[in-house]
Amino acid sequence: MSDDILSRVGAVIESRKGADPSTSYVAKLFDKGLDAILKKVGEEATETVMAAKDGDPKKVVYEVADLWFHSLVALAHFGLKPEDVLAELARREGLSGLAEFAQRGNAP
Numbered sequence: 001m002s003d004d005i006l007s008r009v010g011a012v013i014e015s016r017k018g019a020d021p022s023t024s025y026v027a028k029l030f031d032k033g034l035d036a037i038l039k040k041v042g043e044e045a046t047e048t049v050m051a052a053k054d055g056d057p058k059k060v061v062y063e064v065a066d067l068w069f070h071s072l073v074a075l076a077h078f079g080l081k082p083e084d085v086l087a088e089l090a091r092r093e094g095l096s097g098l099a100e101f102a103q104r105g106n107a108p
């Protein structure tokens, strides 16, 4: 179920390319350009950190949803989709982060 919603939201975001910014928040972001999109990603990341520092689980969920959403818009700017990120996470599945770090020639 979870990646279905990511795919659905990703498809709607893609469909907003070239849409009227006055009728769509996503189209407004595309119209403003990459810096505006990245500004929102940064803002939502900061708001996620602040929600976590406050120890408020519901607020953390809300802000992570904002962060994931704006990250999907940033992906779409580059013609990328949520499925691309899911494939990368699947590629990493089962490989310990410690082992992966060491594989890159980093000291444990």
Ligand SMILES: N=c1c2ncn([C@@H]3O[C@H](COP(=O)(O)OP(=O)(O)OP(=O)(O)O)[C@@H](O)[C@H]3O)c2ncn1[C@@H]1O[C@H](COP(=O)(O)O)[C@@H](O)[C@H]1O
Binding pocket: 009, 012, 013, 016, 023, 024, 025, 026, 027, 044, 047, 065, 066, 069
């Ligand atoms: N998932 C979302 C989504 N999450 C957040 N947002 C918008 O992102 C904006 C966040 O900007 P704010 O400045 O309000 O930031 P904030 O952090 O919420 O508020 P502050 O804490 O900064 O005050 C708000 O307008 C939210 O409504 C979203 N807007 C759209 N979507 C999805 O994208 C689809 C297309 O949206 P439109 O292009 O607007 O039709 C929708 O059907 C949804 O599925």
